[in-house]
Amino acid sequence: MTLADARAQFEKLDIAFASPRQDSAFLGRLADWCDRYTPLVAFDDPDGLILDITGCVHLFGDEHTMLKDIHNRLNQQGVAVKSAIASNAASARAFARYSSGGVIGDDEEKRLYKLHLACLEIEAAHLAGLKRAGLLHVGEVEVLPRAALAARFGKELINRLDSLFGRQDQPISPRRIVPVCMVERRMAEPLVVMDSVELLLQSLGDELFRQLQTRVQGAREIEASFFRVDGNVRRIRIESGRPLVETKTLLRLLKERLSSLAEPLDAGYGFDIVRLSAIRTEQTHALQKSLDNTRQETEAFDALIDRLSIRLGSSRVLRPVAIDTHIPERAVMLEAAAGNRSDQSVQWSPEHYPGNPPERPIRLFNPPERIETTSGVPDGAPARFTWRRVQHTIVLAEGPERIAPEWWREHAGALTRDYYRVEDNQGKRFWVFREGLYERGDPTPRWYLHGIFA
Amino acid sequence: MAIVDLTALRRDIASLNEQGTQGVSGSAFDLGCRDVDGIFRGGLQRGALHEVFAKESGDAGAATGFVLALALRASANLSPILWIEEDFTGNEHGFPYAPGLHYLGLDPERVVFVRCSSPHNVLKAAADSLGIRGMGAVIIAPWGHPKCLDLTASRKLLLSAQQAEVPAFLLRLGAVPGENAAVTRWLIRAATSQSPGANAPGNPVFQVQLIRNRQGNTGQWLLQWESENHVFQRIEPVFGSVVSTSSYGSSQTRKFAARPF
Numbered sequence: 001m002t003l004a005d006a007r008a009q010f011e012k013l014d015i016a017f018a019s020p021r022q023d024s025a026f027l028g029r030l031a032d033w034c035d036r037y038t039p040l041v042a043f044d045d046p047d048g049l050i051l052d053i054t055g056c057v058h059l060f061g062d063e064h065t066m067l068k069d070i071h072n073r074l075n076q077q078g079v080a081v082k083s084a085i086a087s088n089a090a091s092a093r094a095f096a097r098y099s100s101g102g103v104i105g106d107d108e109e110k111r112l113y114k115l116h117l118a119c120l121e122i123e124a125a126h127l128a129g130l131k132r133a134g135l136l137h138v139g140e141v142e143v144l145p146r147a148a149l150a151a152r153f154g155k156e157l158i159n160r161l162d163s164l165f166g167r168q169d170q171p172i173s174p175r176r177i178v179p180v181c182m183v184e185r186r187m188a189e190p191l192v193v194m195d196s197v198e199l200l201l202q203s204l205g206d207e208l209f210r211q212l213q214t215r216v217q218g219a220r221e222i223e224a225s226f227f228r229v230d231g232n233v234r235r236i237r238i239e240s241g242r243p244l245v246e247t248k249t250l251l252r253l254l255k256e257r258l259s260s261l262a263e264p265l266d267a268g269y270g271f272d273i274v275r276l277s278a279i280r281t282e283q284t285h286a287l288q289k290s291l292d293n294t295r296q297e298t299e300a301f302d303a304l305i306d307r308l309s310i311r312l313g314s315s316r317v318l319r320p321v322a323i324d325t326h327i328p329e330r331a332v333m334l335e336a337a338a339g340n341r342s343d344q345s346v347q348w349s350p351e352h353y354p355g356n357p358p359e360r361p362i363r364l365f366n367p368p369e370r371i372e373t374t375s376g377v378p379d380g381a382p383a384r385f386t387w388r389r390v391q392h393t394i395v396l397a398e399g400p401e402r403i404a405p406e407w408w409r410e411h412a413g414a415l416t417r418d419y420y421r422v423e424d425n426q427g428k429r430f431w432v433f434r435e436g437l438y439e440r441g442d443p444t445p446r447w448y449l450h451g452i453f454a
Numbered sequence: 455m456a457i458v459d460l461t462a463l464r465r466d467i468a469s470l471n472e473q474g475t476q477g478v479s480g481s482a483f484d485l486g487c488r489d490v491d492g493i494f495r496g497g498l499q500r501g502a503l504h505e506v507f508a509k510e511s512g513d514a515g516a517a518t519g520f521v522l523a524l525a526l527r528a529s530a531n532l533s534p535i536l537w538i539e540e541d542f543t544g545n546e547h548g549f550p551y552a553p554g555l556h557y558l559g560l561d562p563e564r565v566v567f568v569r570c571s572s573p574h575n576v577l578k579a580a581a582d583s584l585g586i587r588g589m590g591a592v593i594i595a596p597w598g599h600p601k602c603l604d605l606t607a608s609r610k611l612l613l614s615a616q617q618a619e620v621p622a623f624l625l626r627l628g629a630v631p632g633e634n635a636a637v638t639r640w641l642i643r644a645a646t647s648q649s650p651g652a653n654a655p656g657n658p659v660f661q662v663q664l665i666r667n668r669q670g671n672t673g674q675w676l677l678q679w680e681s682e683n684h685v686f687q688r689i690e691p692v693f694g695s696v697v698s699t700s701s702y703g704s705s706q707t708r709k710f711a712a713r714p715f
Binding site: 296297298300301304305307308311312316317318319320322328331332334337348349352354355356357358359360361362363364365366388390392395396397398421422423425426427428429451452453454 | 522652661
């Protein structure tokens, strides 16, 4: 039916443009929300969700109550739901989409037999072929010889039948990482006051760490999820450099994170579920307090690094790592200080003779800054240069230190650089380079200032 | 049965004690240069706030080097050094370069860089890190004259530095000296190095002006940093063709030179 036809029939027709992007975003939010029933939630294209509720049902009583709860809560949010609980994902999908749904009990096979063939979701041509043969329901196809079916309608049909009847395992891929360990509290009355949320987190943290302790583990990554009554789910993730084993530290990190959120945690109408899950854990070793203070001091320092990393972001608290290359800007890599220290096999300055002046600047410009130079000798160090509108007259110069581009990683355009350590008449020391070889004939080679020395 | 040589043991212990008193001893540190250390009675305070300024924008490298050298003098071997810097400082004067720090005598494995987007964050991170016992030194590098770095803020920094006995160094680039709670204030400019030959620049030399000293007199010196054994060495200023006359004998220099000490 075209829009004009529809409007002719119903005068007061509301029109909204289809927006697949917004739909899928909404589905994502719904999936987040469904996390309250099971950690294993997967998308079921194009517009469904699959929940693996194995082992979660007893929390709600039985399957009927659980399904009713899902319907009630989603209806409250203004979502119309079709659903089914069955023994496997494919069959649940078929029942939800092609029958009245509900909880499918022991007579699952019998009811599958009665489903229309459309629920196999095979190609339209094949479906039409089956219809022409007078087959209308799953049961009529299921009893036919498989070899003949496969020969006539393709392997796809057999696969679909197999997964529908649970003969073929079809794992779902959950959206989120399944936590190692999680604890949660469901409230009859939603929590509105942030102080009580904090108290709750405290007791949840105690519980979580008690569980982890029995496995001799500490948490490297913890996620706190706050399920709001109106369906909004807020997750706050915390990473730490050392495995966390204490509620006190966790709460301090959480508070740090909460205070630095761009969009603060808003209780709104209240939270009805608060959950802590340990996403990543690590074995902890029973720590004995050492006699001197060194270990306590290291621990205090590590805790500081964690706190700063959470407040400013782990990309802002950095530790230098030497890289085996001559290209100055690549010779040092900055890695997050909160993570594990990567193996340091490269020396910082292998060719340095103690007592010699520094060969690398204390501050490096990235990218290097263009300078205007006047050279005494065409292929030598500059006699004077202008940088940031100030002219520097060179008195001392050493070089060139020739650094060739790494042909195995650069594109063809990269040029060899000739580096000079220079000092001007006021004692300021710079690291400048000429791009490209003088011999190769560029009459006006480009000069850059790459760093400043102490 | 092994016989314990008591005298050897005593000697060992005595030598350990001696090592402890070098450079870093308890609550004070020195520069390793007798001429300068003489004016600090009992050395520079370790748990305190020291402030270092660059004379001109081009002296940023020298000021950074001097701060690093102070931090090395003030911190025990292998203790961590936290380098808190505002993004703008890095954009303007280049980012601290680990290989270069190594050439000045600092093992880069000891450093953790903290990059902050605002001076407010710089101060907050600094306040947190100064409370950590066992921290070697904290270098704090905001840019220019941030409003939040006032007398109160610097007093707070000083207090937390004193409480945990962590040396704090304010590296002020793009700023001119003003009043705050720092116990010493240094004005650094680069000075002509002593060429080791072949017309090459030598070890870093600083024109150091101590413009505030709560413990005593002020003064100015020409100091060279020896990265090999972590000491400053005084250099006699060379008045010659190499140094332009304008950089010495300015009115301000004369004023300081005239002060009795």
